[in-house]
Amino acid sequence: MDCAESQENIDLVTLTPGEKFHPDPTDFTLIVDEYEIRVHKEILKSSSDYFKAMFSSGMQENEKASICLKLVDSEAFLVIVQGFYSGVLDLNENNVFEITEAAHLLLLNSTLFSQCSDFLRLMINDESCFDVMYFCDSINLADVYTDARRYCLASFSHLRHSQSFLKLTQEQMFDYLSDKHLVVNEEIQVFEAIKKWLMKCKTTKQEISVEVVRKLVASSVCLADTYRDLDLVTNMILNETEQCKIEEVVDVLGRRERHEDVFLFWSLLNTTTADGLVDIVRLSQDSGQGVKVGSMTDVVESPGYDLGSAFCVQECCVYLSGGGPSFGKVNWIRQLYKYDLSKQVSQWQSIGELYETRRHHAMMAVGSKLYIFGGFGKFRLKNLKLDCFDIISGTWEALPVAPTHEIKPAATADQHRIYYMDRAHNVHCFDIAIRQWSTLTPSGLSCVHLPVAIFASQQKPGVLLAVLDGPEMLHVVSVCVKTDGTKQECEVQHKTELEKTGKYEGSVMANHKLLIFEGSDVDRTKSGEFVDFDPITQVVTFCTESKTVVGTSETNIKKALAVMSVPYLPPAFPTGSLRPEPSPHGKI
Template identity: 20%
Template sequence: MTLNGLKWSLLSMDPPAVEVLHYKDGEQSSTLLQQLNKLREQNILTDVILRAGNKEIPCHRNVLVSSSPYFRAMFCNNFLETQQTRVDMKGVGPVILTSIVDYVYTGLVSINLDNVLRLMQAASMLQYGRLFEACSYFLQAQLRPDNCLSMIRLSDMMNCDSLREKAKEMAMKSFTDVSSSEDLCELSLQELMGYLDDDSLCAEEEQVFETLVAWIHHDPVSRKGTISNLFKKVRLRHLHPTYLFQFIANDPLIQSSTLCTEIIESVRRLMFSIDARSFRDLVVDFKPLWAAPRRRSYNDALVVVGGRRNNEQTSREALVFDEKTQKWQRLAKLPVRLYKASYVALHSILYVLGGLTTNTRRSHVSRTVYTLSLKTNQWRTAEPMLEPRFAHQSVSYLHFLFVLGGLGSDRQLTPSVERYNGMFNQWESVSPIPEAVLHPAVAATNQRIYMFGGQDATQNPARLIQVYHIGRNMWSKMENRTVKNVSAPAVVLDEKIYIVGGYTRRVNAYDVEANKFIICANLKERRMHHAASSLNGKLYVTGGRHINGHDVIEDTDTLECFDPKTDTWTCKGSLPYKLYDHGSLTLTCVGNNWKKSP
């Protein structure tokens, strides 16, 4: 049968299932390239020679033109190279030119530390974009804190955005390590200020100050005059007060600058004054420095510590909640077992105060103070309280800690109050509570400490609010029938004080300015001996004891969250174990330092 006959036979058949077959040979392009490379190696049909030094490489113009805009411009326009059979490749060495031609014909190239810079430079000149990015990817894999600043300079020289982005990201995330490198001292003033001014810089403000001082000392003659501009990049509000006034204020560089000393003095007046309204007295130019937000690398972490675990014994455990993974991680254990200690945070340090020791033959009431920082994940002892006590309350305000009431060494209810000054590391007695109570809800805001309810000496609920004016060292009290809580936490959120449960399901928000209570969504069950803390604008409640439907008291391991904007409760999982009479507070850390700690 002839070809025409076959075609007529096909057309006379029923319509085919597939009218058109679009065939693509996946091996055609690679096979073609392999054949072209063999022709090049045998010098068959080559029509141009690329020359670098004494090295001559025969090539096909059409292959070069197809592979690069550089060669397309060279051979497809009225340039001299169009007529030449030999083209000198100035600026490219023979080894690198060989590698690039091999890459053009095979798609393969070996990148290593010896050739990456020359290969990257040639790829940029000859406009091989994918090869250029491959070199960038290789350099990104070599990034370390001690070379990332050099890589940034290299990326600027090479105009490589992808390398610059990754190197800058490492410099920001590992700034504590980067700050000790010699490369940092070689930065220009503009470059250094760019780092210190960046919200995403992963460093504590103390580290920021030490970095700028080290940078100035690297070349003090020409850089000393920059201290004022650099100091404005330190976010003073987020410095530890002791560091600010004992180290920074006494630094010779600070003292040599009139503007810096004025800034320090303004902050000193603000922080040493109990009255937060002193902010109005700040010089206008200094207000933005004080109001600067904390850096994005700072994270708030929910920490749970101590208490009674599984209704068996006092716990030495300390846990931190990772919001991203919704999981609990263990921190270093408390040095001793403490029953009804108090727990409070001051300047991102966790304080455990007093309590009744339970891991000795004879329990005793303690006045010891233990501290924990997420930065070190190690427990230390601090200046002890003036009096031993347990079942007491503690609260922080500005740079002070206040310890209120509880049971003393004689196991009797005490109205005494003492205050710890975090800047001077000193304790002092202040005015006692008008009416001593056990297990009240306590919170501090607006220059005052508010004590709601509790239990009096006859174990009856105290329906009153007791208020301590911090600046005047005076107490006042007022009866309020709404108050009826025992063993309930209080948390300040959105300028309101939230009182959560306390042998009740009720949740009330106390508006300090209006002196009135706002009724919020109830808890699911009557709860007491639990703990609460604010985290990222929400209220988290951990553990405690609850009264079930059969009026039986049970321990719980729940983690619940209250959103004041929607007035709703949601479950966020559970603690690793049932827990009550524990501490729950929010600590701030840079990144996740606690994960790296022993």
């Protein structure tokens, strides 16, 4: 459309956004909706590849004194053209999507466009993460899309309660819940999330057919037997009048395939020259080789070798509490720290302060709370207390004391219970719902083997995998805790003996495999280089399904005090998740 035609019967508002920044007379006019914007061609060309191409030789716009710009909305463009001169885009949560889309169409230079990207990253939170994710998907903004998608996948357990989740469209629900990297603590959470979303749809008069619900269940809920249970679970979700018992739902749910990374904290690589355990390392589970991905110096500037800190994992966040770099001295780590691995680049963040100092204790994460027990405090006083820290409110609560005192307790969390095994092989269980401890004794375990680790096996609730360390053998023991009302039983289901080739230096469960780190005792009486720790030499991989050793590999990791498995999230996600694929005939 010719500018003269567009101005007919319209009183244009004349603006000169570069008046304060550029002393030369303007040489071009842009007409956008009701605005006549007088600008400088050179500023447009240097700020936007769209205008640079427009004013290149051979383009008819290069010969004109004005053009009508229909590509973008006037409100967004006014912010952008002001940014051409000031170098700053005036962004807020109400205009950022519109301005970013306009900036994308106008091919703004990296200096300006990065302001949009940076602002969108700041909006990756519980209220806006889905909006950011699907907006960035629509304009192919791949780097911010990846950051938002990693956050959404990692935060499912609490996002499912948010209004932003309930506002997802049908297509977005399929895309989100069917992602194989969705971090799910308990499979029933997916069932409950779909049911809650459907109830919200009905209150807003959205019609969701039975077939759509059936497909959603098939694509996103892991069932014990899909052929047998798909219609049953679909009906459970659709039935509003009948309340489903959790036990009935759990019985038909299957085991979700796990995708986990292994990270080592307070660690040291062969290639690192440091007087202390300074590295954060990602382990290749196939080769046993580690790659440094971060540092512990944000927690302690000069780490030692016997820190005594406790670690635990909740979703993609690793938490650290207590310990310190100088054993026996007043040099404690008093802050609680979080390391968020859903972020591409993470740093240690303080989230609170310990209720009281501790070393060589245990810490478990359940929901939004951290549970700390065992170990000792100042003057090596034994600590039987169970302290609970609420991550959201930042408050502490004292709970019933532990039945026994343990140094470096072999502990784990499963569902809504905390377990630890004492030196006599009693299994102690703290039920968070009723706030009570119970003690069970599995039979058939040798007292010469000390419990050094215990894991929730992920097979089904109450099935635990314990690692017992003896003089010449390691025992990997499957223990089942059965709860029927108020009655509890504990029995050993299976026990595997593994011959030790070195000193036990730690273990971790990841991807249905138990990785065991073995090392060698250092003879410190011999002359030569002083080593203040017993070095790791190899990683043994034990398959929990076949109950056999499936691999042994040498490692470049010299030492690690904490080995944690964390849900795996890809480093990049391609955009276009909601765009329909072209048909074989080229039509959509």
